[in-house]
Amino acid sequence: MIEAGFDACRWLNLKKLVLSLLKPHQELIGIKYFTSRVNNNPDKQKRQSNYIDALESTDIKIIYGKYQDGSTECKRCGNTWRTAKEKMTDVNIATSIIIDAFKDEYDMAMLISVDSDLTPPIREVHGLFKDKRVFIAFPPKRHNSSMALIAKGSEIIGRKRLVDALFEDEVMSRTGYKLKIPNVWKKDNG
Numbered sequence: 001m002i003e004a005g006f007d008a009c010r011w012l013n014l015k016k017l018v019l020s021l022l023k024p025h026q027e028l029i030g031i032k033y034f035t036s037r038v039n040n041n042p043d044k045q046k047r048q049s050n051y052i053d054a055l056e057s058t059d060i061k062i063i064y065g066k067y068q069d070g071s072t073e074c075k076r077c078g079n080t081w082r083t084a085k086e087k088m089t090d091v092n093i094a095t096s097i098i099i100d101a102f103k104d105e106y107d108m109a110m111l112i113s114v115d116s117d118l119t120p121p122i123r124e125v126h127g128l129f130k131d132k133r134v135f136i137a138f139p140p141k142r143h144n145s146s147m148a149l150i151a152k153g154s155e156i157i158g159r160k161r162l163v164d165a166l167f168e169d170e171v172m173s174r175t176g177y178k179l180k181i182p183n184v185w186k187k188d189n190g
Helices: 014-021 042-057 089-102 114-126 145-150 157-163 185-189
Strands: 032-035 061-066 067-075 080-087 108-112 133-138 153-157 168-170 177-179
Touching: 014 108, 014 157, 032 042, 032 089, 042 061, 042 177, 061 089, 089 108, 089 114, 108 114, 114 133, 114 145, 133 145
Parallel strands: 032 061, 108 133, 133 153
Antiparallel strands: 067 080, 168 177
C-alpha cells in the first residue's frame, strides 16, 4: 500500500521498489497506489496520467480519492487564491488495510508513508489479527515515531534504492502506447 507524494523520484517504478524491499522468503501478492486525480492544471494532469499509465503497466491497482476545491487568503494583503486539498486518501488506505486483513489477503502489509493519521488502523489490525503485521517503509529522510512504535517493523528507504527503482525513460503501456518520462522530471531524478 503506497501513498502518493514521493518528491525525490517522480518516475518511480513502485513494483520494482517494493520488490527490492522484500526479504527472500516474502512473496509479493499485490500493490495498491492511493492518489487523487489532479484537476485544473492541464500540465500536471498530463504528467499524472502518464505516470499512472506507467504504474498500471506493472499491474498496480490504483485507488482514487478526490480533490476538494477551496481558497486561501493572505493574512497580510487579503489576496485570495484557489487551492485544492487531496481528500479520502487516508480513509482509503485505512479501509484497505483493515478489509484486506479481514479477507486474509496478506500476512504482512507494507505501507510506504509517514502519515500519522494511519496509526489507528495499524493499531487495530495488530489488535484484531495477532498473525497480521503492518510494516512501515518511510521515504528518504522521513520518519514518524508514532507510526514506527505501532508498526511491526519499519525502515527508511534510501535515496539510492529509489534511483535504482526508476522506470526506463520509455515504458510500454498496457495498450501498447509508449509512455515517456516528462522532461521536467528528468532533472529531478539524477
